Amino acid sequence: MKSLLLLSGLGIGAMLAELFNFKKLLFPLVCLGLLAAIGVSVYDWNTDIRLFNNMLRLDNYALVFTASMSFITLLWLLGANDYIEHETHVSDKYALTLFTLVGAFVMVSYNNLTMLFIGIEILSLSMYVLAGSKKNDLFSNEAALKYFLMGSFATGFLLFGVALIYGVTGSFHVEAIGDYCLANAGNLPTMFITAIVLMMIGMAFKVSATPFHFWAPDVYTGAPSMVTAYMATVVKTAAVVAFARLFYNAFGHAPVVWQIAISLMAVLTMFVGNVTAVFQQNVKRMLAYSSVAHAGYLLIALVAMSKLSGGAIFYYTLSYSLASLLAFHILFTVSGNKNEGADISAFNGLAKRNPLMAFGITVAMLSLAGIPPLAGFFGKYYIFNAAIEAGRYKLVILAVIASLISVYYYFKVIIAVYFKQSNEAAIELNGLHKLLYLICVILLFVLAIIPELIVSMLK
Numbered sequence: 001m002k003s004l005l006l007l008s009g010l011g012i013g014a015m016l017a018e019l020f021n022f023k024k025l026l027f028p029l030v031c032l033g034l035l036a037a038i039g040v041s042v043y044d045w046n047t048d049i050r051l052f053n054n055m056l057r058l059d060n061y062a063l064v065f066t067a068s069m070s071f072i073t074l075l076w077l078l079g080a081n082d083y084i085e086h087e088t089h090v091s092d093k094y095a096l097t098l099f100t101l102v103g104a105f106v107m108v109s110y111n112n113l114t115m116l117f118i119g120i121e122i123l124s125l126s127m128y129v130l131a132g133s134k135k136n137d138l139f140s141n142e143a144a145l146k147y148f149l150m151g152s153f154a155t156g157f158l159l160f161g162v163a164l165i166y167g168v169t170g171s172f173h174v175e176a177i178g179d180y181c182l183a184n185a186g187n188l189p190t191m192f193i194t195a196i197v198l199m200m201i202g203m204a205f206k207v208s209a210t211p212f213h214f215w216a217p218d219v220y221t222g223a224p225s226m227v228t229a230y231m232a233t234v235v236k237t238a239a240v241v242a243f244a245r246l247f248y249n250a251f252g253h254a255p256v257v258w259q260i261a262i263s264l265m266a267v268l269t270m271f272v273g274n275v276t277a278v279f280q281q282n283v284k285r286m287l288a289y290s291s292v293a294h295a296g297y298l299l300i301a302l303v304a305m306s307k308l309s310g311g312a313i314f315y316y317t318l319s320y321s322l323a324s325l326l327a328f329h330i331l332f333t334v335s336g337n338k339n340e341g342a343d344i345s346a347f348n349g350l351a352k353r354n355p356l357m358a359f360g361i362t363v364a365m366l367s368l369a370g371i372p373p374l375a376g377f378f379g380k381y382y383i384f385n386a387a388i389e390a391g392r393y394k395l396v397i398l399a400v401i402a403s404l405i406s407v408y409y410y411f412k413v414i415i416a417v418y419f420k421q422s423n424e425a426a427i428e429l430n431g432l433h434k435l436l437y438l439i440c441v442i443l444l445f446v447l448a449i450i451p452e453l454i455v456s457m458l459k
Contacts, residue, residue, distance in 0.1 A: 002044075003037040003066055004105055011098035017091040026094050027081055033098075034074040041067035054173065055112035062109035064314055064457055065241050069104050069234050072321045073097070076233070078436040079329040080226040093133070097230070100126040104238035108245070113162045113172040116242060120158070120206065124151050127235060131223040143222025150205065150215040158202025164195035165250075174249045182253040196251055196258050203246065206239035207295045210268040217276075220288035225335070228284065229328035232291045233321035240298045244313060247302060255305060263303050263395055269296030270402035277409045281343045283331050286409055287324070290368060293406060294320055300399055301383050304390040311455035312382035318454070319367060319375035319447055326440040327364040330357050333427060347413055349422030357427060358417045360437040365410040367444050370403050375447035382455055 010033040017023045041063045049058040077097075084093045103123025110116045128151065132144025166172055168191050169180040181188070201212065208216035220228045251258060273293025280286035298316060301309045334350065334357070335342035351358040367376030380403060384396045429437075447454060 002040045003070070004102060006033055006037055006040070007098050007102050007105070011095045011102065014091050014095040014098060017094075023090055026091065027077070027085075030094055030098065031074060031077060034070045034077075037070040038067045038074075041070070050111070052115075054175075055115045056106070056109050057111040058109055061241075061245070061310060061458060065108040065237065065317075066105050068314070068318050068321075069101060069108075069237055072233050072237075072318075072325065073101055073230075075322075075325055075436055075439060076226075076230055078432045078439075079229070079325070079332075081432060082430070083224070083226045083332075089133075093130070096126045096130050096133075099123075100130070100230070101234065104234055107238040107242040110242070110245070111174050111249075113165065113174070113177075116246065117155075117159065117162065119238075119242070120155065123235065123238060124155070127227075127231060130227045130230070131219060133227065134224050137222075139222035140224060141222075143219045146215055146222075147219045154202045154205030154212070156202075157198045157205075161195040161198030161200075161202065164191050164198065168192045168195065174246070177250040178252060181251055185253045188254055188257065193254075193257050196254070197261070199246065200258055200261060203239070203243040204265060207236065207243055207298070208292050209265050209295050209299060210272045210292065211265075213269065213272070213292045213295075216292055217285055217288040220291065221282070221285045225284065225328060225332040228288075229325055229332070232287070232324045232328065236291065236295070237317040237321060240295070240302075240313060240317060244302050244309070248305065248309075252305065259303050259305075262299055263392070266296045266299035266303060266395065267398050267402075269293065269299065270399060271296075271405075274402050274405040274409075278405065280409070283342055283344055283347070283413065284328075284335075286344075287327060287331070290406065290409075291324070293402065294368075296402070297380060297383055297399060300387050300392070300395055303395065304386040304392055306386045306389040308382060308386035308389060308455070310458035312379075312386045314458055315375075315382055315447070315451060315454050316379035319379040319444065322440045322443050322447075323364045323367040323374075323376055326360050326437065326444075327368070329433070329436060330361045330364070333357065333429070333433070344412055344416050345420070347416040348420035349424065350417040350427075352426075353422065353424060354427040354429065356429065356434065356437055360441055361417060362414050363441050363444055365413050369407045369410040371407075373445070373448050375444045375451070378448055378451040382451065 014026055017026050044058055044063055084090055100123050103119050106115055106119030110119055128144055128148045131147050132140050134140035168189055169177050205212040270293050273289045277286050277289035301312045334346050367374040370377045370380040387396050
């Protein structure tokens, strides 16, 4: 609750920054606010606070993701500060970023379906604006329009499902819905099953799972690169956690109804994302399809419903966010801050033009591919381990095959960095960017050393 109030107040303050002429103080103020949010999450550990008539639940599951998303946002600001400062509406960018994070906080801590809807809308409305924030760029405008229209349709499905759930159970509370599901597990009404399907469609859109992923490549490509980086990390994490919280706590006693559908969705998402990424020459679009594929891996943990699933999702989203943030920022720098990103050829000879960036993109690609000894490998290991514990052997075999496909397109970038020649000039980095790269690279190695410690936090 303190984190929500803190960042909401900071967001409102950011909106007033130009009026009261403290715009230049926003960067340090927002960074301090994010550090305070992390500190509050640590302080509230093991308290399981219920708020607003039990509509929000700040258990360890919510707190650990609140802290991780605040940390990723802090890292994102280190890389995005230059991008934001060169914009005309600096205060608006900070405010929208903070409101997106507030929506993400609500999405990971809701205990009532109305709070889920409120969290999704706070996050989504802020992201619609950020996606179209390059007003003079046709692709940015297109991205915002597609995101808004598709998001509205998906929210309609979600709300229709929520209405049917209330009609059957008489409650919006997740725990009450779970109790109803347990009491009627062998004879669930058709309306209840229909509601599960509708809500599954709504949440699948938010995580960009196939066949509801079509918006993602265009929106990721058209939105400003720094906004795409935020969308692929914090927004993706919030959506996956909200999806898992809903189906574990509300529909956990009716697994047969939705586990088959989500298993099929996971397989399609992994293969469609990875196979399509193989044929991409634009690295930004390739990373967009990669993000789709990673949603498929995360859905496996949701299907597994084992005691390892929560920790596996946390570890995977953290390692994936660090690698994606690193990859998108290096892409943004290599492309010369162009909105459309760059082709793989832009990475030619990067090892000579800037060794730190070359090492950073190599670590990011290897981690996303799941190559040891990086955190991405252990992220997939724990996801697959959770599925094996639940007896989902076929799903794991298909996931390993899909993961092997991804190695091809990740290594195309690494080959360009070290084995292709380029006449482009050397790239200079400022201190904040170097700090961002070093933190991400070090953490991707450190997380691989202590994976059990991280996963055990949510056992």
